Amino acid sequence: MSQPIILYSHKAGPNPWKVAIILEELGIKYETKFLGMPAEVKGKEYTAKNPNGRVPAIDDPNTGITLWESGAIIEYLVDRYDTSAKLTYTSSPEKYYIKQWLMFQMFNNFHPEKLPSAIERYANEVKRVTMVLNNALEGKEYLVGDKCTYADLSFVTWGALAPFITGEQHKINFDEYPNYKAWMERLNARPAVKKVLEDKQKVMSG
Amino acid sequence: MSQPIILYSHKAGPNPWKVAIILEELGIKYETKFLGMPAEVKGKEYTAKNPNGRVPAIDDPNTGITLWESGAIIEYLVDRYDTSAKLTYTSSPEKYYIKQWLMFQMFNNFHPEKLPSAIERYANEVKRVTMVLNNALEGKEYLVGDKCTYADLSFVTWGALAPFITGEQHKINFDEYPNYKAWMERLNARPAVKKVLEDKQKVMSG
Numbered sequence: 001m002s003q004p005i006i007l008y009s010h011k012a013g014p015n016p017w018k019v020a021i022i023l024e025e026l027g028i029k030y031e032t033k034f035l036g037m038p039a040e041v042k043g044k045e046y047t048a049k050n051p052n053g054r055v056p057a058i059d060d061p062n063t064g065i066t067l068w069e070s071g072a073i074i075e076y077l078v079d080r081y082d083t084s085a086k087l088t089y090t091s092s093p094e095k096y097y098i099k100q101w102l103m104f105q106m107f108n109n110f111h112p113e114k115l116p117s118a119i120e121r122y123a124n125e126v127k128r129v130t131m132v133l134n135n136a137l138e139g140k141e142y143l144v145g146d147k148c149t150y151a152d153l154s155f156v157t158w159g160a161l162a163p164f165i166t167g168e169q170h171k172i173n174f175d176e177y178p179n180y181k182a183w184m185e186r187l188n189a190r191p192a193v194k195k196v197l198e199d200k201q202k203v204m205s206g
Numbered sequence: 207m208s209q210p211i212i213l214y215s216h217k218a219g220p221n222p223w224k225v226a227i228i229l230e231e232l233g234i235k236y237e238t239k240f241l242g243m244p245a246e247v248k249g250k251e252y253t254a255k256n257p258n259g260r261v262p263a264i265d266d267p268n269t270g271i272t273l274w275e276s277g278a279i280i281e282y283l284v285d286r287y288d289t290s291a292k293l294t295y296t297s298s299p300e301k302y303y304i305k306q307w308l309m310f311q312m313f314n315n316f317h318p319e320k321l322p323s324a325i326e327r328y329a330n331e332v333k334r335v336t337m338v339l340n341n342a343l344e345g346k347e348y349l350v351g352d353k354c355t356y357a358d359l360s361f362v363t364w365g366a367l368a369p370f371i372t373g374e375q376h377k378i379n380f381d382e383y384p385n386y387k388a389w390m391e392r393l394n395a396r397p398a399v400k401k402v403l404e405d406k407q408k409v410m411s412g
């Protein structure tokens with residue numbers, strides 16, 4: 001692999017940063033192009049790449065592929081570049097459990113347009129998801145097997161937003177979910193995750 | 207393969223039927239267990255299988271796996287039982303494009319709890335998704351390559367609900383999306399899809 005992957009991103013949204021974490025974890029060279037919202041993301045040039053008009057998307061000049069949907073991009077990157085299975089399992093049932101948790105994450109993604117009208121319902125949903133994760137992590141360090149996989153990493157940006165999405169009124173006390181809290185701390189302590197969250201902080205404040 | 211897969215389902219929800227379509231398409235033996243909502247789906251026995259308390263889930267006695275999240279179940283079934291690649295591509299980039307559209311479908315799933323408050327916004331979103339699909343299908347019979355894959359099939363139950371979800375007031379004229387309409391008709395004409403939609407009709411009216 002020689003040429004950097006192009007990651008189409010937005011400063012604020014969680015999903016492009018989810019992909020950046022996987023790129024960092026796997027040591028894949030990449031360049032980020034930040035698009036303006038909505039003009040560039042909904043514009044002709046970008047929607048020729050991604051007809052859905054959302055970020056992220058990637059161009060991989062090494063294979064010629066253009067791909068969108070963060071979950072599909074993550075599985076592509078792992079399939080193609082994680083040759084030592086650092087972030088995945090190639091055995092069954094583990095590889096399917098990873099998919100299960102990735103899909104669960106996708107399904108519970110924050111949909112920016114669907115948010116503010118129903119803060120209370122949204123807060124309850126965040127609580128419910130946190131509890132499902134907390135229970136799944138009972139006696140375990142990671143969701144699948146005994147190592148950090150892309151299933152775990154797919155929750156990092158969700159976890160970073162979760163405390164803020166519920167508003168002051170419906171604030172969640174994450175101390176009530178000790179397995180979840182320890183897991184998030186474990187994920188956030190990884191050098192690749194730290195780097196990406198710092199990069200995000202930088203572009204958001206810059 | 208000798209023992210039937212157990213599919214945990216609900217009469218009304220779209221996602222278990224999405225899995226049934228794949229089972230039928232691949233000629234996999236299966237038995238459906240319909241669970242009551244919310245008592246059984248949220249009950250102890252079922253949440254021991256699926257801590258998320260949602261249908262579908264499957265038990266595959268042939269491999270011993272229990273799996274939930276419709277997208278992960280579909281990929282498991284195709285991986286394991288579609289040995290002739292009837293519904294998939296094993297080549298790149300096609301196999302990643304299939305994932306991309308499956309993820310797009312998952313992301314735009316109807317979330318029953320998040321519905322009624324904002325019918326207009328929801329109708330606009332259904333229109334948007336229909337238009338994205340209509341554009342992607344320009345000059346093509348299927349989303350990826352030149353055959354029907356599990357990416358196409360994952361949209362069948364979404365397509366069946368879409369006209370009803372918007373209410374009379376925001377009704378969508380699907381004639382404005384001829385590629386989408388012809389594609390849905392093509393998918394709905396498949397024997398496996400017909401059978402599942404008829405099965406659904408039967409249990410809903412029975």
